[in-house]
Amino acid sequence: MSAKNTPNLDSVASLKADGSRNFLRPSMPKGRFATARRLSAYVLIGIYILLPWIQINGHPAIFFDLFHRRFHLFGWTFAAQDLFLAFFLVSGLGFILFFVTSIFGRIWCGWTCPHTVFLEHVYRRIERLIEGPVGEQKRLDRMSWSESEKQFKRGLKHVLFALISVIISHLFVAYFISIPELYQWMTHSPTEHWSGFVFIFVMSGLLYFNFAWFREQLCLAICPYGRLQSALIDDDSIVIGYDEIRGEPRGRPSKEGVGDCIDCKQCISVCPTGIDIRQGLQMECVGCSNCIDACDDVMSKLKRPSGLIRYDSMNGFKGKKRRILRPRVFVYFFFMLLGLTVMSYAFSMVKPAYMLVTRMRGAPFYQKDDLLRNQYNVRIINKTTEEQTFALRIESDQKDLEKRGFETPVIVKPMEETMLPLIVLKNLESFDAPFKFRVILSLQEEELELSREIHFLGPQLKDPNQELKFER
Ligand code: SF4
Ligand code: SF4
Numbered sequence: 001m002s003a004k005n006t007p008n009l010d011s012v013a014s015l016k017a018d019g020s021r022n023f024l025r026p027s028m029p030k031g032r033f034a035t036a037r038r039l040s041a042y043v044l045i046g047i048y049i050l051l052p053w054i055q056i057n058g059h060p061a062i063f064f065d066l067f068h069r070r071f072h073l074f075g076w077t078f079a080a081q082d083l084f085l086a087f088f089l090v091s092g093l094g095f096i097l098f099f100v101t102s103i104f105g106r107i108w109c110g111w112t113c114p115h116t117v118f119l120e121h122v123y124r125r126i127e128r129l130i131e132g133p134v135g136e137q138k139r140l141d142r143m144s145w146s147e148s149e150k151q152f153k154r155g156l157k158h159v160l161f162a163l164i165s166v167i168i169s170h171l172f173v174a175y176f177i178s179i180p181e182l183y184q185w186m187t188h189s190p191t192e193h194w195s196g197f198v199f200i201f202v203m204s205g206l207l208y209f210n211f212a213w214f215r216e217q218l219c220l221a222i223c224p225y226g227r228l229q230s231a232l233i234d235d236d237s238i239v240i241g242y243d244e245i246r247g248e249p250r251g252r253p254s255k256e257g258v259g260d261c262i263d264c265k266q267c268i269s270v271c272p273t274g275i276d277i278r279q280g281l282q283m284e285c286v287g288c289s290n291c292i293d294a295c296d297d298v299m300s301k302l303k304r305p306s307g308l309i310r311y312d313s314m315n316g317f318k319g320k321k322r323r324i325l326r327p328r329v330f331v332y333f334f335f336m337l338l339g340l341t342v343m344s345y346a347f348s349m350v351k352p353a354y355m356l357v358t359r360m361r362g363a364p365f366y367q368k369d370d371l372l373r374n375q376y377n378v379r380i381i382n383k384t385t386e387e388q389t390f391a392l393r394i395e396s397d398q399k400d401l402e403k404r405g406f407e408t409p410v411i412v413k414p415m416e417e418t419m420l421p422l423i424v425l426k427n428l429e430s431f432d433a434p435f436k437f438r439v440i441l442s443l444q445e446e447e448l449e450l451s452r453e454i455h456f457l458g459p460q461l462k463d464p465n466q467e468l469k470f471e472r
């Protein structure tokens with residue numbers, strides 16, 4: 001890399017001077033972090049592939065069952081009515097990310113982000129396997145498309161990229177429709193599931209576009225987390241940086257009075273976003289640790305200590321004392337604990353059944369002879385994986401209140417729901433104002449009662465000052 005092409009803080013490495021795309025071709029370093037990241041990536045990819053296959057309580061470990069509006073998370077089952085829990089889950093996870101970022105910087109981006117994991121450990125590996133190391137890839141770039149070698153290698157690479165994108169999309173969809181249903185889709189005509197087919201087609205196309213061409217642009221131009229991190233970290237957060245005190249002034253190792261950096265630019269050549277970490281912490285750094293491995297390799301060849309580029313805090317790089325415990329960390333820790341506590345509480349409050357009582361369409365009440373009638377629909381959802389028997393009764397301080405319907409227990413199959421009418425009667429004689437009564441649903445197996453307060457409505461009020469309130 002010539003000095004002219006060295007990245008600087010006034011330009012974006014992935015753009016040429018004329019604004020066109022400079023397609024980056026980072027080399028792959030060898031080293032302890034590269035090995036650890038590769039292993040962690042394979043574990044993460046393995047988890048992604050296996051989760052829809054692993055059965056817990058008769059359902060995939062993670063299954064967002066869109067058709068039946070059920071969500072299965074590691075043996076817990078939630079109905080669509082429990083969707084509000086997603087708020088607590090997402091905010092709880094968000095606070096964990098804030099806390100981790102305040103201590104370890106962009107460790108998420110470099111080690112666990114699906115974009116990094118698939119790009120670095122699947123797509124780029126295939127690219128290197130077919131096209132060879134970076135020098136060979138650049139030679140292919142310069143080669144004319146009329147050359148059969150380029151046609152074959154680039155063609156094969158893009159076919160494999162498209163295939164992998166299709167596989168990732170299918171696996172993603174399996175989280176929402178299950179593996180057996182996915183198999184049905186795959187073995188039947190797309191006309192039988194047009195919406196699913198279009199979704200997979202579009203998603204595969206987007207993945208292919210992203211991993212074949214867009215690549216680091218997603219981190220630089222779209223992902224908000226890179227920008228957010230500058231608000232989350234401070235000079236004591238652990239980041240990947242360059243030890244300027246030790247490295248500068250840079251120069252040939254044989255030269256007198258120079259620092260440890262020999263200006264070999266290996267750290268730039270491995271950087272997936274094309275930056276020069278020696279110019280300080282930059283938004284483009286995704287914390288991948290490639291530059292650490294590259295520089296450690298150079299240092300070991302020079303028989304100098306490793307760590308010229310390393311994980312450290314900005315204060316550490318300046319030779320100041322590193323502080324892990326600081327107000328920011330305590331604040332994020334507090335919010336993380338709060339988020340986790342509220343999340344755990346919200347999850348623990350989930351009931352194995354759900355009851356909804358709604359007034360039937362039509363008049364709010366009917367009057368026949370000396371009887372007043374209110375009509376409701378009672379929707380019962382069995383959220384357990386076993387058949388449940390439900391009994392329903394009404395409770396009120398109105399002595400002559402009677403119900404029709406639910407005379408016998410109602411059986412609801414596992415994870416299914418039923419809707420039945422409930423008619424409540426009262427003597428017109430004894431009615432003087434709308435009143436409330438309770439509908440109580442009991443589950444025999446679970447020893448649980450669900451209760452709803454309902455209004456009984458009737459004709460004009462005897463007391464005109466009585467306020468009439470309607471509920472659903
Ligand atoms: S790899 Fe190390 S020695 Fe080489 S330029 Fe980068 S910081 Fe300097
Ligand atoms: S500067 Fe280093 S850690 Fe940051 S993205 Fe580039 S290679 Fe990865």
